[in-house]
Protein backbone atom coordinates (compact mmCIF):
# COMPACT_ATOMS: atom_id res chain seq x y z
CA UNK A 1 0.00 0.00 0.00
CA UNK A 2 1.21 3.52 -0.70
CA UNK A 3 0.02 5.91 1.95
CA UNK A 4 -1.85 9.14 1.38
CA UNK A 5 0.29 11.97 2.68
CA UNK A 6 -1.71 14.16 5.07
CA UNK A 7 -0.46 17.65 4.24
CA UNK A 8 -0.36 19.55 7.54
CA UNK A 9 0.99 22.69 5.92
CA UNK A 10 -1.96 22.95 3.57
CA UNK A 11 -4.46 21.97 6.30
CA UNK A 12 -2.99 24.57 8.68
CA UNK A 13 -3.38 27.26 6.00
CA UNK A 14 -7.08 26.34 5.75
CA UNK A 15 -7.49 26.57 9.54
CA UNK A 16 -5.77 29.96 9.58
CA UNK A 17 -8.08 31.20 6.79
CA UNK A 18 -11.11 30.17 8.89
CA UNK A 19 -9.61 31.94 11.91
CA UNK A 20 -9.07 35.08 9.81
CA UNK A 21 -12.77 34.99 8.73
CA UNK A 22 -13.87 34.82 12.37
CA UNK A 23 -11.54 37.64 13.33
CA UNK A 24 -13.02 39.82 10.58
CA UNK A 25 -16.52 39.05 11.86
CA UNK A 26 -15.54 39.84 15.46
CA UNK A 27 -14.09 43.17 14.37
CA UNK A 28 -16.89 44.15 11.95
CA UNK A 29 -19.89 42.96 13.97
CA UNK A 30 -18.70 43.50 17.53
CA UNK A 31 -15.71 45.88 17.38
CA UNK A 32 -13.53 43.26 19.12
CA UNK A 33 -9.95 42.39 18.14
CA UNK A 34 -8.71 39.12 19.67
CA UNK A 35 -5.32 39.56 21.36
CA UNK A 36 -2.61 36.97 21.98
CA UNK A 37 0.36 37.50 24.31
CA UNK A 38 3.37 35.20 23.94
CA UNK A 39 6.03 35.13 26.65
CA UNK A 40 9.53 33.86 25.91
CA UNK A 41 12.11 33.49 28.66
CA UNK A 42 15.70 33.05 27.54
CA UNK A 43 17.30 32.47 24.16
CA UNK A 44 16.57 28.88 23.16
CA UNK A 45 17.04 29.08 19.36
CA UNK A 46 14.12 26.78 18.46
CA UNK A 47 11.80 28.63 20.85
CA UNK A 48 12.83 31.96 19.31
CA UNK A 49 11.84 30.63 15.87
CA UNK A 50 8.46 29.32 17.11
CA UNK A 51 7.67 32.56 18.96
CA UNK A 52 8.54 34.67 15.90
CA UNK A 53 6.34 32.46 13.76
CA UNK A 54 3.45 32.72 16.26
CA UNK A 55 3.68 36.52 16.29
CA UNK A 56 3.79 36.75 12.50
CA UNK A 57 0.82 34.43 11.97
CA UNK A 58 -1.19 36.15 14.71
CA UNK A 59 -0.86 39.45 12.85
CA UNK A 60 -1.57 37.77 9.48
CA UNK A 61 -5.01 36.57 10.68
CA UNK A 62 -5.81 40.10 11.90
CA UNK A 63 -5.34 39.61 15.64
CA UNK A 64 -3.34 41.74 18.06
CA UNK A 65 0.04 40.18 18.88
CA UNK A 66 2.06 41.07 21.97
CA UNK A 67 5.48 39.52 22.57
CA UNK A 68 7.31 39.62 25.88
CA UNK A 69 10.95 38.54 25.64
CA UNK A 70 12.54 38.14 29.05
CA UNK A 71 16.15 37.50 30.05
CA UNK A 72 17.13 33.89 30.81
CA UNK A 73 17.75 34.80 34.47
CA UNK A 74 14.31 36.38 34.98
CA UNK A 75 13.02 35.60 38.46
CA UNK A 76 9.85 33.61 39.09
CA UNK A 77 8.32 36.64 40.83
CA UNK A 78 8.96 38.83 37.79
CA UNK A 79 7.42 36.28 35.41
CA UNK A 80 4.40 35.77 37.68
CA UNK A 81 3.98 39.55 37.86
CA UNK A 82 3.85 39.76 34.06
CA UNK A 83 1.31 36.92 33.88
CA UNK A 84 -0.84 38.69 36.46
CA UNK A 85 -0.81 41.87 34.36
CA UNK A 86 -1.76 39.92 31.22
CA UNK A 87 -4.52 38.08 33.11
CA UNK A 88 -6.02 41.47 33.92
CA UNK A 89 -5.53 43.06 30.50
CA UNK A 90 -8.94 43.22 28.71
CA UNK A 91 -7.25 43.44 25.28
CA UNK A 92 -5.51 40.09 25.81
CA UNK A 93 -7.66 36.97 25.31
CA UNK A 94 -4.89 34.38 25.07
CA UNK A 95 -1.64 33.97 27.01
CA UNK A 96 1.09 31.49 26.12
CA UNK A 97 4.38 30.93 27.91
CA UNK A 98 6.76 29.24 25.49
CA UNK A 99 8.21 25.96 26.80
CA UNK A 100 10.72 24.79 27.84
CA UNK A 101 11.42 27.36 30.54
CA UNK A 102 14.91 27.84 32.02
CA UNK A 103 15.57 25.27 34.76
CA UNK A 104 15.26 27.69 37.72
CA UNK A 105 11.58 28.36 36.90
CA UNK A 106 8.81 26.03 38.08
CA UNK A 107 6.88 25.21 34.90
CA UNK A 108 3.75 23.97 36.71
CA UNK A 109 3.60 27.03 38.95
CA UNK A 110 3.97 29.37 35.98
CA UNK A 111 1.39 27.59 33.80
CA UNK A 112 -1.12 27.45 36.64
CA UNK A 113 -0.74 31.19 37.20
CA UNK A 114 -2.34 31.85 33.78
CA UNK A 115 -6.06 32.51 33.94
CA UNK A 116 -7.70 29.23 32.71
CA UNK A 117 -9.95 31.27 30.37
CA UNK A 118 -6.85 32.76 28.68
CA UNK A 119 -4.79 29.53 28.74
CA UNK A 120 -4.72 29.00 24.97
CA UNK A 121 -2.17 26.19 25.41
CA UNK A 122 -4.71 24.21 27.47
CA UNK A 123 -1.99 23.25 29.97
CA UNK A 124 -3.58 24.78 33.13
CA UNK A 125 -4.67 22.13 35.62
CA UNK A 126 -8.32 23.36 35.36
CA UNK A 127 -8.32 22.83 31.61
CA UNK A 128 -6.67 19.42 32.02
CA UNK A 129 -9.46 18.42 34.44
CA UNK A 130 -12.22 19.81 32.21
CA UNK A 131 -10.85 17.93 29.17
CA UNK A 132 -10.52 14.72 31.20
CA UNK A 133 -14.15 14.94 32.27
CA UNK A 134 -15.43 15.80 28.80
CA UNK A 135 -16.34 19.38 29.66
CA UNK A 136 -15.74 22.53 27.64
CA UNK A 137 -12.05 23.47 28.01
CA UNK A 138 -9.12 24.95 26.18
CA UNK A 139 -7.58 22.02 24.29
CA UNK A 140 -3.77 21.71 23.84
CA UNK A 141 -2.83 22.82 20.34
CA UNK A 142 -0.80 19.85 19.06
CA UNK A 143 -3.36 17.15 19.98
CA UNK A 144 -6.18 19.38 18.69
CA UNK A 145 -4.34 19.64 15.36
CA UNK A 146 -3.91 15.85 15.22
CA UNK A 147 -7.61 15.34 15.94
CA UNK A 148 -8.64 17.80 13.21
CA UNK A 149 -6.49 15.95 10.67
CA UNK A 150 -7.88 12.55 11.74
CA UNK A 151 -11.49 13.75 11.53
CA UNK A 152 -10.85 15.36 8.16
CA UNK A 153 -9.23 12.23 6.75
CA UNK A 154 -11.67 9.64 8.15
CA UNK A 155 -14.91 11.58 8.61
CA UNK A 156 -15.59 9.65 11.82
CA UNK A 157 -13.00 7.79 13.92
CA UNK A 158 -15.62 6.24 16.21
CA UNK A 159 -14.85 2.62 17.12
CA UNK A 160 -11.31 2.70 15.77
CA UNK A 161 -8.40 1.19 17.70
CA UNK A 162 -5.93 3.98 18.55
CA UNK A 163 -2.48 3.71 20.12
CA UNK A 164 -0.75 6.82 21.44
CA UNK A 165 2.97 6.25 21.96
CA UNK A 166 4.09 8.72 24.64
CA UNK A 167 2.52 9.89 27.88
CA UNK A 168 3.50 13.56 28.13
CA UNK A 169 1.08 16.07 29.67
CA UNK A 170 1.38 18.26 26.57
CA UNK A 171 0.66 15.68 23.85
CA UNK A 172 0.23 12.01 24.86
CA UNK A 173 -2.34 12.33 27.64
CA UNK A 174 -4.58 15.00 26.06
CA UNK A 175 -4.38 13.17 22.70
CA UNK A 176 -5.65 10.01 24.37
CA UNK A 177 -8.52 11.96 25.99
CA UNK A 178 -9.56 13.47 22.66
CA UNK A 179 -9.50 10.09 20.89
CA UNK A 180 -11.57 8.62 23.71
CA UNK A 181 -14.14 11.43 23.40
CA UNK A 182 -14.40 10.57 19.71
CA UNK A 183 -15.17 6.97 20.77
CA UNK A 184 -11.89 5.32 19.82
CA UNK A 185 -10.59 2.39 21.84
CA UNK A 186 -7.43 3.95 23.22
CA UNK A 187 -4.14 2.53 24.47
CA UNK A 188 -1.40 4.80 25.85
CA UNK A 189 1.94 3.09 25.28
CA UNK A 190 5.31 4.28 26.59
CA UNK A 191 8.93 3.29 27.21
CA UNK A 192 7.93 0.55 29.68
CA UNK A 193 5.15 -0.97 27.54
CA UNK A 194 5.75 -4.70 27.05
CA UNK A 195 5.90 -5.80 23.42
CA UNK A 196 5.29 -2.34 21.99
CA UNK A 197 5.49 -3.72 18.45
CA UNK A 198 2.48 -6.00 19.03
CA UNK A 199 0.49 -3.20 20.71
CA UNK A 200 1.13 -0.88 17.76
CA UNK A 201 0.30 -3.63 15.21
CA UNK A 202 -3.30 -3.73 16.52
CA UNK A 203 -3.89 -0.04 15.88
CA UNK A 204 -5.99 1.57 13.16
CA UNK A 205 -4.56 4.91 14.32
CA UNK A 206 -0.99 5.36 15.60
CA UNK A 207 0.00 8.67 17.18
CA UNK A 208 3.75 8.73 17.80
CA UNK A 209 4.82 11.31 20.39
CA UNK A 210 7.87 9.90 22.13
CA UNK A 211 10.63 12.25 21.01
CA UNK A 212 12.88 9.44 19.77
CA UNK A 213 14.00 9.80 16.16
CA UNK A 214 12.53 7.20 13.77
CA UNK A 215 11.71 4.83 16.61
CA UNK A 216 8.68 3.21 14.95
CA UNK A 217 9.60 0.93 12.01
CA UNK A 218 7.21 0.05 9.20
CA UNK A 219 6.75 -3.55 10.28
CA UNK A 220 4.98 -2.33 13.45
CA UNK A 221 2.26 -0.70 11.33
CA UNK A 222 -0.96 -2.53 10.42
CA UNK A 223 -1.70 -2.45 6.65
CA UNK A 224 -3.82 0.63 5.96
CA UNK A 225 -3.44 2.24 9.41
CA UNK A 226 -3.25 6.02 9.82
CA UNK A 227 0.05 7.25 11.27
CA UNK A 228 0.26 10.68 12.93
CA UNK A 229 3.87 11.61 13.64
CA UNK A 230 4.22 14.26 16.35
CA UNK A 231 8.01 13.93 16.67
CA UNK A 232 10.31 16.78 15.61
CA UNK A 233 13.90 15.55 15.97
CA UNK A 234 16.86 17.37 14.50
CA UNK A 235 19.67 15.07 13.34
CA UNK A 236 23.10 15.92 11.97
CA UNK A 237 23.16 15.64 8.19
CA UNK A 238 26.82 15.76 7.08
CA UNK A 239 25.70 14.53 3.64
CA UNK A 240 24.05 17.97 3.17
CA UNK A 241 27.25 19.82 4.10
CA UNK A 242 29.23 20.66 7.21
CA UNK A 243 27.11 21.60 10.22
CA UNK A 244 23.85 20.85 8.36
CA UNK A 245 20.89 19.15 10.02
CA UNK A 246 17.67 17.47 8.94
CA UNK A 247 14.35 16.97 10.72
CA UNK A 248 12.88 13.53 11.28
CA UNK A 249 9.83 12.35 13.15
CA UNK A 250 9.33 9.54 15.66
CA UNK A 251 8.45 7.07 12.88
CA UNK A 252 10.62 5.78 10.08
CA UNK A 253 8.77 7.58 7.31
CA UNK A 254 9.61 5.45 4.26
CA UNK A 255 8.93 2.03 5.79
CA UNK A 256 5.79 3.25 7.61
CA UNK A 257 4.45 4.96 4.48
CA UNK A 258 4.86 1.66 2.60
CA UNK A 259 2.30 0.00 4.93
CA UNK A 260 0.10 2.84 6.19
CA UNK A 261 -3.10 4.06 4.55
CA UNK A 262 -2.25 7.63 5.48
CA UNK A 263 0.67 9.33 7.19
CA UNK A 264 1.79 12.82 8.26
CA UNK A 265 5.27 13.90 7.13
CA UNK A 266 7.96 15.66 9.21
CA UNK A 267 8.37 18.51 8.52
CA UNK A 268 5.02 19.67 7.14
CA UNK A 269 2.65 17.49 9.14
CA UNK A 270 1.62 18.05 12.75
CA UNK A 271 4.04 20.98 13.39
CA UNK A 272 2.24 23.64 11.33
CA UNK A 273 -1.11 22.59 12.88
CA UNK A 274 0.22 23.50 16.36
CA UNK A 275 0.40 27.20 15.54
CA UNK A 276 -2.85 27.17 13.51
CA UNK A 277 -4.65 25.66 16.52
CA UNK A 278 -3.11 28.25 18.83
CA UNK A 279 -4.75 30.95 16.70
CA UNK A 280 -8.01 28.96 16.69
CA UNK A 281 -7.88 28.69 20.50
CA UNK A 282 -7.31 32.44 20.81
CA UNK A 283 -10.46 33.17 18.79
CA UNK A 284 -12.36 30.62 20.87
CA UNK A 285 -11.12 32.23 24.11
CA UNK A 286 -12.10 35.67 22.80
CA UNK A 287 -15.62 34.50 21.88
CA UNK A 288 -16.10 32.85 25.29
CA UNK A 289 -14.84 35.96 27.11
CA UNK A 290 -17.40 38.06 25.25
CA UNK A 291 -20.33 35.61 25.52
CA UNK A 292 -20.37 35.08 21.74
CA UNK A 293 -20.97 31.90 19.74
CA UNK A 294 -17.77 29.90 19.27
CA UNK A 295 -16.32 29.37 15.81
CA UNK A 296 -17.51 26.09 14.33
CA UNK A 297 -14.94 23.47 13.34
CA UNK A 298 -12.11 25.11 15.25
CA UNK A 299 -12.63 23.43 18.62
CA UNK A 300 -12.75 19.80 19.77
Ligand SMILES: Nc1nc2c(c(=O)[nH]1)N[C@@H](CN(C=O)c1ccc(C(=O)N[C@@H](CCC(=O)O)C(=O)O)cc1)CN2
Nearest residue numbers: 050096097098099100121141267268269271272274275
Ligand atom coordinates in the same frame (compact mmCIF):
# COMPACT_ATOMS: atom_id res chain seq x y z
N1 LIG B 1 3.86 26.79 25.26
C1 LIG B 1 4.17 25.88 24.32
N2 LIG B 1 5.44 25.51 24.15
C2 LIG B 1 5.74 24.58 23.21
C3 LIG B 1 4.72 24.02 22.38
C4 LIG B 1 3.39 24.44 22.60
O1 LIG B 1 2.43 23.96 21.93
N3 LIG B 1 3.16 25.36 23.57
N4 LIG B 1 5.04 23.15 21.35
C5 LIG B 1 6.42 22.97 20.96
C6 LIG B 1 6.98 23.94 19.96
N5 LIG B 1 6.04 24.51 18.99
C7 LIG B 1 5.24 25.51 19.38
O2 LIG B 1 5.43 26.17 20.36
C8 LIG B 1 6.10 24.16 17.60
C9 LIG B 1 6.90 23.13 17.15
C10 LIG B 1 7.01 22.87 15.78
C11 LIG B 1 6.33 23.62 14.85
C12 LIG B 1 6.49 23.41 13.38
O3 LIG B 1 5.78 24.00 12.61
N6 LIG B 1 7.46 22.61 12.97
C13 LIG B 1 7.80 22.45 11.56
C14 LIG B 1 9.30 22.36 11.42
C15 LIG B 1 9.98 23.58 11.91
C16 LIG B 1 11.51 23.51 11.77
O4 LIG B 1 12.00 23.53 10.65
O5 LIG B 1 12.19 23.48 12.82
C17 LIG B 1 7.17 21.18 11.00
O6 LIG B 1 6.98 20.22 11.77
O7 LIG B 1 6.88 21.19 9.81
C18 LIG B 1 5.50 24.63 15.32
C19 LIG B 1 5.40 24.88 16.67
C20 LIG B 1 7.33 23.07 22.19
N7 LIG B 1 7.02 24.18 23.01
